[in-house]
Amino acid sequence: xxxxxxxxxxxxxxxxxxxxxxxxxxxxxxxxxxxxxxxxxxxxxxxxxxxxxxxxxxxxxxxxxxxxxxxxxxxxxxxxxxxxxxxxxxxxxxxxxxxxxxxxxxxxxxxxxxxxxxxxxxxxxxxxxxxxxxxxxxxxxxxxxxxxxxxxxxxxxxxxxxxxxxxxxxxxxxxxxxxxxxxxxxxxxxxxxxxxxxxxxxxxxxxxxxxxxxxxxxxxxxxxxxxxxxxxxxxxxxxxxxxxxxxxxxxxxxxxxxxxxxxxxxxxxxxxxxxxxxxxxxxxxxxxxxxxxxxxxxxxxxxxxxxxxxxxxxxxxxxxxxxxxxxxxxxxxxxxxxxxxxxxxxxxxxxxxxxxxxxxxxxxxxxxxxxxxxxxxxxxxxxxxxxxxxxxxxxxxxxxxxxxxxxxxxxxxxxxxxxxxxxxxxxxxxxxxxxxxxxxxxxxxxxxxxxxxxxxxxxxxxxxxxxxxxxxxxxxxxxxxxxxxxxxxxxxxxxxxxxxxxxxxxxxxxxxxxxxxxxxxxxxxxxxxxxxxxxxxxxxxxxxxxxxxxxxxxxxxxxxxxxxxxxxxxxxxxxxxxxxxxxxxxxxxxxxxxxxxxxxxxxxxxxxxxxxxxxxxxxxxxxxxxxxxxxxxxxxxxxxxxxxxxxxxxxxxxxxxxxxxxxxxxxxxxxxxxxxx
Numbered sequence: 001x002x003x004x005x006x007x008x009x010x011x012x013x014x015x016x017x018x019x020x021x022x023x024x025x026x027x028x029x030x031x032x033x034x035x036x037x038x039x040x041x042x043x044x045x046x047x048x049x050x051x052x053x054x055x056x057x058x059x060x061x062x063x064x065x066x067x068x069x070x071x072x073x074x075x076x077x078x079x080x081x082x083x084x085x086x087x088x089x090x091x092x093x094x095x096x097x098x099x100x101x102x103x104x105x106x107x108x109x110x111x112x113x114x115x116x117x118x119x120x121x122x123x124x125x126x127x128x129x130x131x132x133x134x135x136x137x138x139x140x141x142x143x144x145x146x147x148x149x150x151x152x153x154x155x156x157x158x159x160x161x162x163x164x165x166x167x168x169x170x171x172x173x174x175x176x177x178x179x180x181x182x183x184x185x186x187x188x189x190x191x192x193x194x195x196x197x198x199x200x201x202x203x204x205x206x207x208x209x210x211x212x213x214x215x216x217x218x219x220x221x222x223x224x225x226x227x228x229x230x231x232x233x234x235x236x237x238x239x240x241x242x243x244x245x246x247x248x249x250x251x252x253x254x255x256x257x258x259x260x261x262x263x264x265x266x267x268x269x270x271x272x273x274x275x276x277x278x279x280x281x282x283x284x285x286x287x288x289x290x291x292x293x294x295x296x297x298x299x300x301x302x303x304x305x306x307x308x309x310x311x312x313x314x315x316x317x318x319x320x321x322x323x324x325x326x327x328x329x330x331x332x333x334x335x336x337x338x339x340x341x342x343x344x345x346x347x348x349x350x351x352x353x354x355x356x357x358x359x360x361x362x363x364x365x366x367x368x369x370x371x372x373x374x375x376x377x378x379x380x381x382x383x384x385x386x387x388x389x390x391x392x393x394x395x396x397x398x399x400x401x402x403x404x405x406x407x408x409x410x411x412x413x414x415x416x417x418x419x420x421x422x423x424x425x426x427x428x429x430x431x432x433x434x435x436x437x438x439x440x441x442x443x444x445x446x447x448x449x450x451x452x453x454x455x456x457x458x459x460x461x462x463x464x465x466x467x468x469x470x471x472x473x474x475x476x477x478x479x480x481x482x483x484x485x486x487x488x489x490x491x492x493x494x495x496x497x498x499x500x501x502x503x504x505x506x507x508x509x510x511x512x513x514x515x516x517x518x519x520x521x522x523x524x525x526x527x528x529x530x531x532x533x534x535x536x537x538x539x540x541x542x543x544x545x546x547x548x549x550x551x552x553x554x555x556x557x558x559x560x561x562x563x564x565x566x567x568x569x570x571x572x573x574x575x576x577x578x579x580x581x582x583x584x585x586x587x588x589x590x591x592x593x594x595x596x597x598x599x600x601x602x603x604x605x606x607x608x609x610x611x612x613x614x615x616x617x618x619x620x621x622x623x624x625x626x627x628x629x630x631x632x633x634x635x636x637x638x639x640x641x642x643x644x645x646x647x648x649x650x651x652x653x654x655x656x657x658x659x660x661x662x663x664x665x666x667x668x669x670x671x672x673x674x675x676x677x
Contacts, residue, residue: 022051025060032064038071039064043089058093069164073099148177149325156327166334167677173331175644175667175674179205179306180320181328182359182663183269186304187316194302194311197290198279200251201589201604202308203262204272205663208249209302209314212295214283216243223247230301232288234281235274235586236261237435238374244270249303251310253279256588257606258574258639266639267346269355269663271305275589322666332360332666335673341650342657343668344420346637348372350411356662360669363419363506364412365570365659366637369487370428372408373401380447382433385480387448387458395482405490413498413505422508422570422637422659424549425487425523429472431462468578468586473513477523484523488530496538508545510570515554517561524565549637551575556621563625563632570659571618573638573646577605580614606639609646619653626654635659644671651675 021027022045039061045051065072074090074097090097155172158164164172179185183206210230213219216239219231223246231247233240235254244250244264249271252261256275265272280289286297293312295301302315322328344365345356353364373382384397413421436444436459445452464470477484488509495505511523524546535542547568550556552575559569578585585606595601609615618636625632635657640646642664650658651672660668 023054023057025057028057028060028064032068036068036070038073040073040075042075043093053089053093055093058095062093062095069168071098073097073101075101148173148180149328151177152181152325152331153327156330167338170331170334170338170670170673171677173670175671178328178666178670181322181325182206182666183271183305183320184208184317185306185320186302187318190316191304191311194313194315197293197295197301197310197312198276199310200273200276200278200308201255201257201262201592202305203255203257203259203274204250204265204270205306206269206271206320207302207304207306207315207317208271209300209317210248211298211300212288213243213247213297214281214286214288216240218297219243220246230303232279232281233261235259236264238371238432239435241371241374244268249273249305251276251279251301251303253277253281254586254589256585256592257604258578258585259589260586263639263661265305266642266661266663267348267352269661271303273303273305273308273310275592276308276310277590328666332669335670336360338676339669339672340676341647341655341672342635343665343672344422344635344637344641344657344659345662345665346641346659347412347662349408350415352662353412353415356665357415359662359665361419361662361665363657364416364421364423365635365641365657366510367412367421367423369405369408369424369426370432372405373433375404378404379433380444383444384448385483386430386434386462387450387454391482394480398480398482398486402486402490405487406494409491409494409507410498413494413507414503416505418504418506420506420508422510422547422568422635423487423491424510424512425474426476426483427473427512429462429464429467429470430476431459431464431467434459434462468575468584474511474519474523475513477511477526478519481526484526485530488527489534492531492534492542492544493538495542495544496534496540499540499542500538506543506545508547508568510568511546511548512572513551513575514548514562515552517558517565520548520562520565545633547633550621552579553617556617556624558624559621560624560628563629566625566629566632568633568635569621569625570634571621571636571638573609573614573618573636573640574606576617576638577610577614580617581605581610608643609640609649611649615649615653618649622653622655633657642668644674647671648675 018031020031041053041061043053061072072095076088088100151173155169159166159169186207208230210228211222212232213222213229214232216231219229220243222229228248229246230249230251231243232251235252236244236250237260241264245268250261250265252274253276255261259274261272262274278290288295290310300314302311302313342362343360344363345361346366347353347356347364348368348371373379378401381397381400385394388394388397409423441452441455445455471479491507491509495507498505509527511520514520527546531542531544545567547566547570548562549572550559550569551572555562574585588606592604605614622634625634634655636650636655637659641658642660644667647658647668658668
């Protein structure tokens with residue numbers, strides 16, 4: 001402006017707006033800094049007499065805007081006719097503003113105005129109720145809300161047109177916006193009119209519609225009959241997996257963001273809502289009450305897993321297909337050029353691994369072997385082992401699983417050829433394999449040639465008051481070393497046979513739930529002995545690693561002791577969060593909404609890493625481990641591996657990789673790139 005008393009003349013001026021003297025290039029250059037986003041100029045000014053912008057000042061503005069990639073906003077209140085010979089004064093100076101505002105007062109004093117915005121800029125802002133600075137009010141805009149596809153396209157297009165650089169383009173897209181390309185989403189307009197039934201925790205993003213069923217068997221059967229179904233359960237267990245796979249989405253009354261339902265659904269890219277305490281499920285009547293609404297088997301509902309909302313009826317969905325989005329592919333290439341963190345995936349099958357590779361995974365950071373045991377033939381062998389009352393029978397039962405496990409590992413290792421695959425040894429408590437109905441108890445008794453009462457007594461004996469802190473993880477391998485022996489042999493025999501056939505494999509055997517270095521040493525010894533035998537039998541040297549999952553506070557505190565023996569650490573931040581807070585990850589859904597509503601917690605600690613508490617343990621363990629073993633490989637394989645804020649933390653703490661579910665891999669790739677910028 002030309003009036004040095006600008007602020008008192010037409011104020012108030014927003015605090016972040018700075019006044020520059022008209023035609024004073026030196027003053028303008030002094031005001032420009034890294035936070036400057038726009039220059040607003042009236043090329044022909046009327047305050048204090050007619051003032052015309054000098055060509056030198058216009059040239060300075062043009063050069064600054066081009067060099068620094070900031071917006072040029074031209075206010076054409078006065079107009080240029082009679083002063084510059086042009087209708088719009090800016091044309092006299094050969095500049096091309098990003099935004100042009102114009103306003104005039106009619107005879108009655110009523111203002112009229114217009115705002116002209118470049119196409120690529122218009123996608124990025126929404127104009128407020130002031131379309132110009134007419135009457136002394138500053139131009140009002142806000143960042144425009146764009147869907148993920150539009151945000152990506154705009155960032156890539158602007159980079160190609162030279163308006164922004166590659167780094168800025170990467171920062172323009174929010175990682176969570178990629179979900180819209182990877183999952184079906186609810187049509188936003190249709191969702192506005194849909195009757196809301198209830199809310200839960202958003203455990204699996206995307207949208208889904210289907211007919212309600214209440215058992216895994218029904219879900220599977222209805223799916224075979226061509227029906228789209230949504231499986232509703234109090235909570236899920238590994239024995240529900242076949243129905244979960246058949247369902248469009250999963251809805252549970254209990255559980256948190258790392259419950260069984262949440263982990264399995266995210267791994268498959270399925271919509272999932274957990275911890276919806278409003279659900280009153282009656283499986284015998286095949287109905288559920290949600291608030292004042294009763295939903296029966298076969299009724300349609302729709303779920304928005306991104307926001308945790310449940311609607312009555314079928315709501316229109318928008319299909320997802322990133323393969324048809326060239327800008328997405330280009331953005332991912334740029335992200336990979338910038339990031340330093342490796343991105344792995346959590347996967348237990350060749351199909352999951354293939355999906356993850358398609359999304360850009362560079363290996364498997366967590367293969368949960370327990371998910372492989374719930375086939376009918378396999379689970380019988382596990383149950384035989386549980387009922388064995390001597391080592392010989394127990395070993396015979398466990399070894400029945402060897403060919404199955406070897407086949408599993410051959411499939412995964414071959415799919416991930418040339419990439420590291422971290423395989424976690426058996427982790428869950430044995431009672432998870434013994435959730436039996438009365439019919440199943442009788443069938444098992446018949447198979448094992450024992451009394452039903454013996455089955456009931458054994459199931460009762462396996463009951464633990466707090467199984468998450470009970471007989472699981474490496475504790476199982478220590479009590480039953482034949483389990484560790486069988487799994488190690490299956491992994492290493494698979495690796496040996498693939499190596500002989502010319503396939504490059506890199507297995508990493510991970511010992512779970514280690515709290516003391518002596519636990520680690522005990523289990524590593526079993527693995528190394530098996531490895532020596534396998535290599536001797538196959539007459540070759542195998543490249544493999546042995547390490548541990550750091551998921552207990554004591555393991556973090558004594559990481560230096562463990563690192564003297566382990567070749568890698570992988571932080572299991574789901575259990576580490578659980579054991580640090582003392583929260584049950586399966587029950588937190590009952591009180592977490594109150595904690596979030598009252599700001600007792602800023603966010604769900606099972607979704608985004610608690611940097612001040614759990615993060616300190618991670619930082620400590622990294623430092624202690626690397627102080628004694630500078631070559632130790634360190635990653636994270638909890639659900640936090642796909643959370644943008646947690647990925648920034650991992651980058652800052654020098655981790656080598658993060659691992660997440662396949663459908664979170666693109667989000668992790670972009671987040672890792674942004675962590676570098």
